[in-house]
Amino acid sequence: MTVRIGMIGPGAMGRSHIERIRRRIAGAEVVAVSDLDDEHARTVAMQIGAAAYPTSAELIAAADVDAVMICSHGPAHRDDVVAAVDAGKPVFCEKPLAPTASECLDIMDAEQRAGRRLVTVGFMRRFDPGYVQMKDILTSGEIGEPLIFHSAHRNPAVPLQYTPDMAINDTAIHDIDIVRWLLAEEVTTVRVDTPRATRHRPGRLQDPLILILSTTSGVWVDVEIFVNNQHAYDVQGELVAETGTVRLTDQQVVERSGTAGRGHRLAMDHNERFAAAFDAELQQWVAAVAHGECTGPSSWDGYAAASVCDAAVRAIHAEAATSVSMIERPALYR
Ligand SMILES: NC(=O)c1ccc[n+]([C@@H]2O[C@H](COP(=O)([O-])OP(=O)(O)OC[C@H]3O[C@@H](n4cnc5c(N)ncnc54)[C@H](O)[C@@H]3O)[C@@H](O)[C@H]2O)c1
Numbered sequence: 001m002t003v004r005i006g007m008i009g010p011g012a013m014g015r016s017h018i019e020r021i022r023r024r025i026a027g028a029e030v031v032a033v034s035d036l037d038d039e040h041a042r043t044v045a046m047q048i049g050a051a052a053y054p055t056s057a058e059l060i061a062a063a064d065v066d067a068v069m070i071c072s073h074g075p076a077h078r079d080d081v082v083a084a085v086d087a088g089k090p091v092f093c094e095k096p097l098a099p100t101a102s103e104c105l106d107i108m109d110a111e112q113r114a115g116r117r118l119v120t121v122g123f124m125r126r127f128d129p130g131y132v133q134m135k136d137i138l139t140s141g142e143i144g145e146p147l148i149f150h151s152a153h154r155n156p157a158v159p160l161q162y163t164p165d166m167a168i169n170d171t172a173i174h175d176i177d178i179v180r181w182l183l184a185e186e187v188t189t190v191r192v193d194t195p196r197a198t199r200h201r202p203g204r205l206q207d208p209l210i211l212i213l214s215t216t217s218g219v220w221v222d223v224e225i226f227v228n229n230q231h232a233y234d235v236q237g238e239l240v241a242e243t244g245t246v247r248l249t250d251q252q253v254v255e256r257s258g259t260a261g262r263g264h265r266l267a268m269d270h271n272e273r274f275a276a277a278f279d280a281e282l283q284q285w286v287a288a289v290a291h292g293e294c295t296g297p298s299s300w301d302g303y304a305a306a307s308v309c310d311a312a313v314r315a316i317h318a319e320a321a322t323s324v325s326m327i328e329r330p331a332l333y334r
């Protein structure tokens with residue numbers, strides 16, 4: 001079966017997913033697109049031989065759309081995810097599932113009304129070979145219990161429309177999700193520290209930021225968010241456990257030597273750094289949809305990460321550690 005996908009919001013991320021589906025993903029094609037910007041939707045549709053719909057509602061209702069991909073910006077996600085779930089269609093939603101926990105609760109309510117999981121969230125780091133190996137080593141028990149996790153998430157620059165809260169709910173949300181997934185436990189408190197700000201930040205953005213998280217079992221986590229480092233898309237992670245550590249490398253396969261020394265190029269964006277992870281997450285989603293299943297990061301994962309983001313945003317304003325408040329995990333997500 002070929003899964004016929006309708007994509008809402010084919011901007012930068014959406015178009016790179018379209019390319020991926022066309023070139024590397026088996027068993028799927030994008031047959032429909034819609035965008036707030038009608039003309040943009042028509043242009044993308046013409047380029048890929050798909051149909052353009054003037055609204056997301058019409059795209060979701062289209063009879064030849066088997067599944068929906070939502071790649072619009074975060075604040076637009078909730079309404080379209082709920083509409084797709086209400087229509088009984090599987091949805092892949094780019095992160096964040098929604099910028100706040102309360103919007104994610106609306107999505108979980110829709111899934112519970114439907115009586116089944118239909119939503120997969122694009123937390124692609126879970127499919128990165130480095131993080132996967134780190135989790136395998138931890139769960140094998142060979143380095144004992146986890147004690148500390150150091151994470152760094154650096155971008156060369158962010159667009160002008162990037163707001164202060166996005167450092168948390170658009171950027172740090174990746175690190176928050178990976179901590180929950182790696183440690184298989186929830187984050188319970190958050191503190192946000194604000195170091196000296198870079199002169200390269202646009203407007204009043206606080207950059208960098210340091211998040212200090214603690215988890216149910218007391219693992220201590222620091223996350224550096226630095227989104228205007230001017231030189232690379234640089235993601236670091238180091239897990240410290242009782243009898244060993246595991247650290248991500250830069251995942252470059254070749255090293256070059258010359259008059260300037262020895263080294264390798266640095267990734268400049270998420271597509272370069274997480275190419276393998278994006279392919280793996282989409283291939284898994286397409287295969288699951290084809291079999292009438294739902295796998296990968298769930299709405300609960302989107303909700304839990306957003307709950308930590310909510311606490312982090314409160315922590316910035318309170319200038320103090322803040323507790324993460326979450327509902328009990330509904331049976332559908334156990
Ligand atoms: N996983 C990753 O590493 C990663 C990387 C980049 C972006 N993203 C996520 O992908 C999403 C899109 O990011 P982007 O960089 O492609 O943004 P973008 O601005 O390039 O694209 C967003 C598109 O959505 C459209 N849009 C906005 N509101 C809409 C609405 N209500 N209905 C329909 N279309 C709407 C815009 O017109 C635009 O074409 C965000 O959620 C972002 O967090 C994830």
Ligand SMILES: O[C@H]1[C@H](O)[C@@H](O)[C@H](O)[C@@H](O)[C@H]1O
Nearest residue numbers: 153154155170171174227270
């Ligand atoms: O939406 C993007 C994307 O999720 C990238 O992977 C992340 O590094 C950026 O900080 C974020 O703004």
